[in-house]
Amino acid sequence: xxxxxxxxxxxxxxxxxxxxxxxxxxxxxxCTSHRRLLACTQPDAGEVKPLDGIKILDVTRVxxxxxxxxxxxxxxxxxxxxxxxxxxxxxxxxxxxxxxNESAYFLSVNRNKKSIAVNLKDPxxxxxxxxxxxxxxxxxxxxxxxxxAQMGLGYEDVRKVAPRLVYCSISGxxxxxxxxxxxxxxxxxxxxxxxxxxTGPEGGDPVRPGVAMTxxxxxxxxxxxxxxxxxxxxxxxxxxxxxxxxxSSQVACLTHIAANFLNAGQxxxxxxxxHESIVPYxxxxxxxxxxxxxxxxxxxxxxxxxxxxxxxxxxxxxxxTNKLRVQNRKELLQILSERFSExxxxxxxxxxxxxxxxxxxxxxxxxxxxxxxxxxxxLILEMDHPTAGRIAVPGPAVRFSDFKIxxxxxxxxxxxxxxxxxxxxxxxxxxxxxxxLKAGTVCQNEVH
Numbered sequence: 495x496x497x498x499x500x501x502x503x504x505x506x507x508x509x510x511x512x513x514x515x516x517x518x519x520x521x522x523x524x525c526t527s528h529r530r531l532l533a534c535t536q537p538d539a540g541e542v543k544p545l546d547g548i549k550i551l552d553v554t555r556v557x558x559x560x561x562x563x564x565x566x567x568x569x570x571x572x573x574x575x576x577x578x579x580x581x582x583x584x585x586x587x588x589x590x591x592x593x594x595n596e597s598a599y600f601l602s603v604n605r606n607k608k609s610i611a612v613n614l615k616d617p618x619x620x621x622x623x624x625x626x627x628x629x630x631x632x633x634x635x636x637x638x639x640x641x642x643a644q645m646g647l648g649y650e651d652v653r654k655v656a657p658r659l660v661y662c663s664i665s666g667x668x669x670x671x672x673x674x675x676x677x678x679x680x681x682x683x684x685x686x687x688x689x690x691x692x693t694g695p696e697g698g699d700p701v702r703p704g705v706a707m708t709x710x711x712x713x714x715x716x717x718x719x720x721x722x723x724x725x726x727x728x729x730x731x732x733x734x735x736x737x738x739x740x741x742s743s744q745v746a747c748l749t750h751i752a753a754n755f756l757n758a759g760q761x762x763x764x765x766x767x768x769h770e771s772i773v774p775y776x777x778x779x780x781x782x783x784x785x786x787x788x789x790x791x792x793x794x795x796x797x798x799x800x801x802x803x804x805x806x807x808x809x810x811x812x813x814x815t816n817k818l819r820v821q822n823r824k825e826l827l828q829i830l831s832e833r834f835s836e837x838x839x840x841x842x843x844x845x846x847x848x849x850x851x852x853x854x855x856x857x858x859x860x861x862x863x864x865x866x867x868x869x870x871x872x873l874i875l876e877m878d879h880p881t882a883g884r885i886a887v888p889g890p891a892v893r894f895s896d897f898k899i900x901x902x903x904x905x906x907x908x909x910x911x912x913x914x915x916x917x918x919x920x921x922x923x924x925x926x927x928x929x930x931l932k933a934g935t936v937c938q939n940e941v942h
Contacts, residue, residue: 543570543897548724549630549919551623552576552607553647555583557680557706558740559636559664560603561713566632566720567606568890568899574626574915575604575906579611579937582908594882596905602887604905605877610916611909611937618935620646625920627656632720636664639674649735660723662736664716669737680706683740692751694764701764712743773819773826774798777856778834784856785839787846792816797849801842802833877904880941909939 548571552563560575560583567573577583583604589597613619624647627633633652635642642648649661663669666678681702684690689708694701716738723734745752754760762770767777767786774795777786789795792815799808807813807829812822819826834842839855846853855861862868875889882904890899916922916936930936 541897543899545569545571548572548632550574550632550634551626551630552634553623553642554634554636554664556585556636557603557709558712558716558738559634560585561710562664562716562720563607563634564603564605565713565717565890568902571632573607574630574911574919575607575609576614576623577609577611577908579613579909579934582609582611586908593879593885596879596882601879601882601885601905605875605887605902607903607906608911608915609906609909609939610912611939612912613935614645614647616933616935618930618933622916622920622930622936623647624652624655626915627652627659629919630656630659631724632660632662634662634664634716634720636678638677639663639665639669653733653735657733658727658731659733660720660727660736661733662716662720662723662738664712665737665739667741668739673741678740680709680740683744684708687741687744688748688751688762689744692762692764695766696764696768698764698766708740708744711747712738712740715743715746768827771820772816773823774830776827778831780834780839780842781837783839785834785842786854786856788852790852794851795819797851798830801845801849801851802830804829804833875902877902879904880907880910907939907941909937910941912936912938 545566548566550563550566550571550573552559552573553576554560554563555577563571563573563575575583581587583600585600585603586597588599591598593601612622614623633656635647640648643651649663652659652661664678665674666676666683667673684702684707685700687708690700690702693703716736719736719738723736727733751762754762765776767784769775769788772788772790775788775790777784787798789798795813795816796805796808799805807826811818813819813826843853843855857865863874868874871893873889873891874886876884876886879885885904893899913927913931916927916930917924922930927936931938
């Protein structure tokens with residue numbers, strides 16, 4: 495190749511490189527300008543929620559499913575709750591206490607939802623649910639495995655009309671397996687999973703946790719699984735089936751208790767308020783109540799002894815390390831218990847203030863609901879219910895910097911939104927809606 499040809503070729507390559515570079519810079523500038531334009535046109539923080547535009551068809555009742563769908567509703571999803579005409583969700587009858595005609599139990603886990611009353615024993619009711627599935631993003635159900643399939647609403651049935659739908663099934667033990675045919679109840683799953691075996695006073699009988707923790711854990715797993723499935727659908731363009739169940743949720747939550755047995759053959763037992771591996775780490779009776787003190791390391795134990803004016807204990811060879819304290823648990827706890835019983839809970843809390851030792855009172859629910867930190871965290875949520883008047887329930891546990899979970903809609907009456915959903919979501923005509931109402935396929939609860 496001649497020198498002139500080489501020069502010409504080099505010049506042309508330079509031109510192509512510079513053109514490509516200019517094009518790349520223009521694209522970057524265009525993207526930057528586009529991002530700036532979007533930033534300028536974005537709604538104010540607090541107006542947009544993560545699940546705005548997502549529709550949830552909620553065919554669950556009682557606690558695990560409604561708890562999950564309520565969290566999704568808090569995050570902006572439109573939740574359409576399907577209930578039986580007349581009776582509705584089982585928990586509507588779980589009382590006393592009742593607020594007006596509504597059970598406090600139902601009110602606690604059903605905010606931010608629309609209720610439609612549909613007779614699923616009527617083929618037209620089943621057809622209606624399938625039509626809703628077509629326009630929804632998520633379908634949640636907690637029927638006995640196989641029951642909805644018999645009605646034409648199983649995963650395979652729904653997938654045919656809504657291939658992008660996330661279908662979530664909640665059950666007691668899973669969709670398959672030797673126990674899958676059994677109904678799921680929190681107390682039974684809590685027993686079978688070992689949760690009750692490790693809950694209760696030392697040397698005493700097994701105890702059911704004060705709230706339905708197995709149901710609630712399943713609801714939390716369900717909410718997280720649905721969020722993950724929506725992300726997966728965004729990547730693949732396809733829906734999928736989620737299997738959540740009470741047994742799996744509670745066994746997964748055994749964490750180190752199960753690991754202790756699986757890896758060291760150590761069977762768990764009940765410890766009351768105490769910790770099997772850390773001492774002192776438990777509740778102590780005071781003159782007027784209880785205080786929980788958690789000395790998680792040797793330095794904190796020294797501080798506990800100083801507060802109790804028992805500094806000699808910190809120097810005792812039997813208690814120098816946590817391992818030794820566990821070995822000599824009974825004698826040490828006897829000494830500490832006697833000292834804690836000499837003062838009131840508030841007095842001890844004052845003495846521990848600023849020491850860095852984790853401690854706190856065992857509060858009644860009345861004390862919890864007036865606790866300054868609980869109120870600061872906006873954990874008491876108030877709403878105006880159409881029949882019960884002003885109500886209050888525990889609010890969302892998580893806060894976000896970019897949006898607020900405020901202004902909730904109150905738990906609905908049975909079928910309060912039936913006509914609204916049929917008209918605006920399914921575009922049914924007034925004549926068709928009237929026919930369904932007269933036939934008893936659906937019911938509408940008028941709010942005055």
